[in-house]
Amino acid sequence: MRLNSYVLQCHAASAGGKTSLKKHSVFSAMYLKEIGRYFSSYLWVLNTGLGVVLLCVVSLALCVISPEMLGKYTGIEDVDSFLGQFAPLIIAAMLSISCPAASAISLEGKNLWILQSVPLSNKTFLKSKIALTLTIHSIGYMLSVAVFLIRFQFNAIQALTLLVVPVCYSIFTAVQGTYINCRFPKFDWDNEMVVVKQSISVILSGAIGMICIAVPELLHWFLDVSFIKALWGMAAILIVLSVILYFKVCSKKII
Incomplete structure (x- = not known):
């Protein structure tokens, strides 16, 4: 047990004939493991990072396309006003379809016993899965928000909405x-594609994400609710649900 703990928390590197030990907390070690595993699996990246990639591509394109030219190409008369309302939801939608966490546990597969044999808490294990998704999201979020705020004229409320809603x-x-x-882990798989694209957890998570994106639009179109107010209301609900689900997920026994 001590050996397992040592391996989990330390990283050995040899340089010039000398060996140095770099210590990490258990969470940091698990988090780095998740990041390394994610970027080493092209199937996982391809199927769960598309939204973030599209967000980065669009953001970079907006760096060279002027608001006037964008309005001309899209047929939108007031681009600043349009994006002031819809940019937060556009970013949120791209993040919602990128969810590595929906398949991260299942991908442990037959190697789950290794984690069960080390002094690793269930909470730390699950927090590393959540942290992976938040890290991937942060790449697209920071780039897109910076570009939108620099390239377009938003008022204070619109800018604050752009900053807060996608985070929620x-x-x-x-x-x-x-x-x-x-709730729906799948450990008996032979091909990663089955887990990252066809498993019930991925399908269900994607469906929930799309529903959360659609709700503010439906409230705005059918009930004539202010779109900004609908976004803030939905963001508040999502944060409350996140807290509830976080405590529920930490109570689940996986390892």
Whole structure:
């Protein structure tokens, strides 16, 4: 047990004939493991990182396309006003369809026994899955928010909405994906594709994400609710649900 703990928390590197030990906390070690595993699996990246990639591509394109040219190409008369309302939901939608957490637990597969043999708490294990999704989201979020704020003229409320709403969606996506995967894990797989694209947890998590994106639009179109108010209301609900699901997921026994 001591040996397992030592291996989990320390990283040995040899340089010039000398060996140095770099210590990490248990969470940091698990988090780095998740990051390394994610980027080493092209299937996982391809199927769960598409939204973030699209967000980055669009953001970079907006760096070279002027608002006037964008309005001309899209047929939108007032681009600043349009994006002031819909940019937060656009970013949130791209983050919602990128959910590595919905398949992260299942991908442990037959190697789960290794984690069960080390002094690793269930809570730390699950927090590393949530942290993975939040890290991937942060790449697209920071780039897109910076570009939108620099390239377009938003008022204070619109800018604040752009900063806050996607974060709420990101947190909810990470937590609900982990929770659903805890409820419907699939460890008996032979091909990663089955887990990251066809498992019930991935399908269910994606459906929930789309519903959360659609609700503010439906409230705005059919009930004539202010779109900004609908976004803030949905964001508040998602944060409350995230807290509830977080405590529920931490109570689940996986390892």
